[in-house]
Amino acid sequence: MIVDLATDDRRELPEYDVCVIGSGPAGGTVASELADSGLRVCVVESGRRKNTRYADELKRVVSDGLPIKDYSRERVLGGASTTWAGLSAPLDPIDMQRREWLRLAGWPIEREQLEPYWEAAAARFAFPTAEFFGPSGFGRFRAESEVRARWDQLEEKVFLALDPPQRFGKLLRSIYESERVDLYLDASVSRLAAGGDGPRVTHAELRPSDGRTLLLRAKRFVVACGGIENARLLLLSTDLHPAGLGNDRDQVGRCLMNHPKNYHGMLHLRAPVKRAAYFFGCLFEGFAGYAGLRLTEDEQRRRGLLNSYVRFEPMFPWSGNDGVESAVLLAKRSAGLLQAWKRRQKGPVELRDYSETGDDSDLQNARKGLAGWAGVGWNVVRHSPSVANYTFHRLSKAAPAIRRVRLRNFMEMEPDPQNRVTLAEERDAAGNPIPRVAHRCTELDQRSLVELHRVLADELERSGVGHLETTLADETEWPITQDASHHIGTTRMGTDPSSSVVDANQRVHGVDNVYLAGASVFPTSGCANPTFTIVALSIRLAEHLRSSLASPREVARP
Template sequence: MLRYLTPETGISANYDVCVIGAGAAGISLAQKLRSRGQTVLLAEGGGEDWEDDSQAIYQGSVEGDEYFDIETARLRFFGGTTNHWGGMCRPLEELDFQAKPGFPLTEWPISRSDLDPFLDEAREVVEIPEFPDDSALEGTDDLRRVHFVFSQPVRFAEKYREPFSSDPGIDVLLHANAQEAMLEDQKITSVRFENYSGHSVVVKADAFVLACGGIENNRILLQWNRDHNNGLGNKNDLVGRYWMEHLTQTIGEVAFCEGTSFGDDDVYLPFSRSRLYVAPTQRFMTENGLLNCRIRLDRDPDMDCTPPSWIAKLLGTAPEAPARIAWLRSSSEQEPVFENRVTLSSDVDRFGNPRAKLHWRRSDLDRRTFREPALALGQFFAEKTKVRMRLDDWVLSSELEFSCEGGGHCPGGYHHMGGTRMAATPETGVVDLNAQVFGSDNLFCAGSSVFPSGGFCNPTFSIVQLSLRLGDYLADRNLK
């Protein structure tokens, strides 16, 4: 049943699982748990649409490099950020789960094979066809062609509102803002939720899952650790740390003559532009000490130019013939760095809880991770094709510079990752391989906050896979 928290709200005596947050992670997890016969309370701090009172809870501050206003970098109502999701899907690569040479903290305690059993089920959730195979980029051993598939996109609120409303085994509680967690020994016995009028309800469950996004999971867990002597995954001061984004920027452009293909066969349903995606090979990454990256050639059909005669000759076209332009845009993995973190601010929200403060800086490795593959792509074009490429000056500068000129989602993809990182031990992470918080018997985290590293793939599809896996684990655990 879908309802708002009011003084008359009736709550079941005890649920199998209480899921806090109704975005991609929370909704995917809830529907999986219901398919396994579990009783679920899905608590969402917002309503069924945008509300100022709810969105204001996301206000916070940023220190370090310039970043988005973190209030507007996410949505706080039923469906979460899937309400404006672009639908871009690709599972994390096998190499993304492995420790990259020189960067041991990029390793996951699971492998891609642990998520592969949930590939088709996740495809059904986001309603996409099968993923095409990647392919070699003929003429170079440094780069490969990679592919994405696009959902229409599915709006999770629209898809699951009616099934959840008519299911007696799930209670969706709106305007339910998580407050205190009551703890006995290592087990959370209940959580109190409060609405915007001061009414509250206490929820009991066998297991609790934080599924509030890559900033809010950290904020809530830090708040609960403050209340409980750092006993929930924070004995080693790791909650909130190693926070990451996908660095996203326009880094140059390419010129080409009419008839050059830029991936017209790519599956890119909602857009008319033609795009080509390339990424470094694992060998190239290892030899150059880089993380993962993808570079997109984004052809704009409305842009062309009349090239100078010497460029026209290189392009193989007459000087008076128009040349086409494609933007060169990169989205790359960020190095997990201890100092990049979410902390609690001295400012408080309307409930008296500390707001989030994001500390975030980019490194020289972050820039090299997209610059070196871009240089390899330019060399490939010059040696093997008639395409010509120009990188922006700041990309080639010896100074540690980043620029947001040229559009796109710079400086990031609104992909909030890390902070409750998954690891084999509490010395290196916050949750174990089953997303269970170290030091707790029944608290779990869902979503991209558990990512130890981000690869270059948009996180939503992998978030859904991880949530489906967690749903199976919790159901099996409760049925024992």
């Protein structure tokens, strides 16, 4: 059942076994996994089916340090999955191991415990299987690459994206339209309230856009609003502790991490290259992918560094051209024609521009009205020679010779307690303080990428691939400052309440019935896009909820 509170004037809501707050990949997965459990489940979403001015106003944030992209915190059915480009990869072994050079403890669960849940995410939510990441999957294109190098202190990491990417609002539409899960739209949660005995939340206060207040009662609450909003909602919920729910140790909001990214570094190839789908990216079997480069885990341990990586992006004659990117955007929006063309291609389709898939730019993600789309069309017209050149090489078998390759850098950030989410004095339309976000790259964050550049430069020279031009070590102002839209770590998972907010089952320390889902529970971030692991952890959380709430006659699904 779907109830849009913007058009429905009800004043009372039924009680539920599980209330999930947020309809993005985390909340949507939990609801989907509980749909056949026999439990009464609801999802509350601050936005509606489409973006609204009111929901957009609720996204405001005060940012200090690395910027926060507006479209990284969508309040709409499906959440941030409405704008994500789909790139995914599992966490690396070192990401979940104890790293003595980090100030805080790592994950309280072993990587092996997550592996079956990554498999379940692939089977049920269209993520790549383990085989796709391996030598028989995307790895088979390595042998065909004209970029030939043998790495000593580096190793390759594959990133894949479903093409087109999953949109969790659409993916789970049938569940919401059935009688199994109730969905409330235009249902912003102002706080989680306690009014009974013991450390329990009794109800969520919903504030629809018309200003009324609705109380939603449940036995369990799952907060799945994103890394920034998860922390803010706990800070706003002060019935059980004046500093916020689960915040008696001042840990809520701390250790905000991201994957700062940007271009820096240019590889001058010793010989021109025409084919390198493995490193430069390609479309294959319904996925897009590329291999990045990171320091080996032994080197990371030896040097005490983080798990950052770089991606090779070939410089075509049209690279960075607004007209070409606009043409790619228009092709993506004509999805039926584009997919039909892709299905007719045999073998891998090598990328001809970074904007074709993966790391989408502001031009592609920014919301557009009539004037905005007119500007996109004008970009194509005024850059028509470049667009024509790109189109010829895109549609034909002709491969342009590549002589230069730029580096796209993606950083891991350490969990630093000073990088955090707090409450600002400014208030939103619902009367609540908006979040204040402060996060900057630390010395360790920066040194890890500088060392990666140094090792990469040495190994490219030694292998005869080419010369890497980089000034990263000499920059007085750190240049890797773009928001990757990955808000991680503000309610970390751990066994010690003095340095974490939730336990290994994602339950808030000291609170009986509140759980958190999403990247906010990650103790460390690694370098992988987090959504694959978000969904895996959400499947695991749903399994725990099924088990803990099941009646003697119910058997939890394995």
